[in-house]
Amino acid sequence: MTPINILTSTAVPLPLPNIDTDQIIPKQFLKRIERTGYGDFLFYDWRYNFLDNSTGSGADKGNTIPNPDFVLNKPEYKGSEILIAERNFGCGSSREHAAWAINQYGFRAVIAPTFADIFFSNAGKNGIILCRLTEEEVETLLQRSTINPAHKITINLEAQTVTDDQGFSAHFDIDPFRKHCLLNGLDDIGLTLLHEDKLDAYESRHNQEFWSAPKSQPAA
Amino acid sequence: MSNANTPRTLFEKVWQQHVVAEPAGEPTILYIDLQLVHEVTSPQAFEGLRIAGRKLRHPERHIATVDHNVPTTSVQDRLVIADQIANAQVNALRKNCADFGIEFFDVQDSAQGIVHMIGPELGATKPGMTIVCGDSHTSTHGAFGALAFGIGTSEVEHVMATQTLPQSKPKTFRINIEGDVPFGVTAKDIILDIIGRIGTDGATGYVIEYAGSAIRALSMEGRMTICNMSIEAGARAGMIAPDETTFAYLRNRRFAPKDAAWYEAVAHWSRLPTDPGATFDRELTIDATKLAPSVTWGTSPGMVTTIDGTVPTLDNAATEADRKSFTRAYEYMDLKPGTPVEEITVDAVFLGSCTNGRIEDLRAAAKIVKGHHVATTVRAMVVPGSQHVKKQAEAEGLDLVFKSAGFEWREPGCSMCLGMNPDILSPGERCASTSNRNFEGRQGRGGRTHLLSPEMAAAAAITGHLTDIRKWKS
């Protein structure tokens, strides 16, 4: 995971609540066994228009052209690293492919009033900063980025602030541990294994408790 | 810190029994008793283990099957899947399970089925356990009084390597459903009503405990339907206290304790229910006697109304954001505000999924279907959730009831619940579905989904439009 601290970029406004993971990355792309290559399929159903009457179930772009009306396809938002949306972003399925697609498209941060729990966790594990701001603050940023696509936003993870050069300044909360991991690009498994002595001790007791083992029989 | 005498909730008991370590300033390291594995969210986790040179810490605490990708048309179509990418994904799981020592229930195994069906059927899902799976509907297993939740692929890998997960403690939310539900109201209607009430993010950050006389009166199948859709209310998990109904379901199942061990296990499980006087961060009480059959009209499970209601107008939207979503949903669903729900015609009916693909669901639907025929304008399919359900239904002759009424009778899998396999809606098609999500494109690009109970799905197949089950005369 790449460490991240300060991010300054233009932002893509997506003013909708409840953007679900089926929209972020439709299921047909979940058939792939790789961990990369999802950026092209981010918001697939909104981003591409079909040239034929196909059902779009193949795990590729199919016979499509970019939908010129969709915000990601507007040249003025190219290269943007921040996405702004309304509340309950990332609801629905647990697919981490949603976080991969967002990341691999080039976004490093999402700003919204609230995020769904599993998406929140998946994003953290992929080095994506999620900034929870109030509805009003998000609304202000959505408007500024809509009116002026060149409008730049700065996210400072260390200071936990979101600012712009028009006087916008907001604070966001983040769990200190998650912040530490994002700032340092830390891998979770390694961190857990630092506690292996405790894990061994727990297991030597817990493994006797056959009533909570999946395939349970008492120790002979 | 609470001592042994402080009243505790079901959730707190299960949580405390699984705390491995509580490092200062970090999330709790929680022990995971069982991880369920399927083809879609696991390949990248196995790849991660290989790259890091890691093994599974406890392969015996894993169970795998195939469900999302597999065609449901015929046994032949499943053994070698025509879609090569899907086929490669299933093959990857076969190889990964063999390489890492995981018990795997392949397409034709008599225990194969949707991952959330087989855990309970095998008796692998038990009260008081912690259970995870790379799938959000893992909340289903909470029906047994387990703490069960969906995770992402990085977490799947984490559990494989360490049998633990770093977790911050969720808050608790008890929803009491008191009283007897009226005729025609099922577990599905109860959970749709809850989601409609609290919203799709109404329980974000919480574990819900469903309690009250209406919940206690439910079978395990009904309880699983309720817990299954906890995630549609944003909850981390849903739980129901184990009781005699739970124990009767588990008794004699393949992985359940036997003989004297059974009684010892029941004694442990009986101590799990929430103590009198235990407090929750939030509580809600619902009068079950006032409930009506529910159906979704829009593109989020929270866009729900009663079967005798109408598609809401913009005046019903509480916020500006809701107005925007309503407007978008009218267009996507091709519905006019104010339309009576019963006038909505359907082109397809899907009976199945981990929400309502159980034997009791098929029995209830078959009762409605018996002696009728599917409307000529409708294509209808029944997809049993597991091999076990399929076999049981065939033993009871339910397959014949469905087939002679014009339903397709399929092989078990996720099927049209998410359309990752060949079962999908065409653009513009409208479906009455017993599944759990009505998102745009969920059942196929441009497809329109109405979520409802198995009984009402069956009735819609016959009449060709959404139908109030309370008026049904068989």
Ligand code: SF4
């Ligand atoms: S039946 Fe549907 S909700 Fe359940 S696991 Fe399969 S795809 Fe997910």
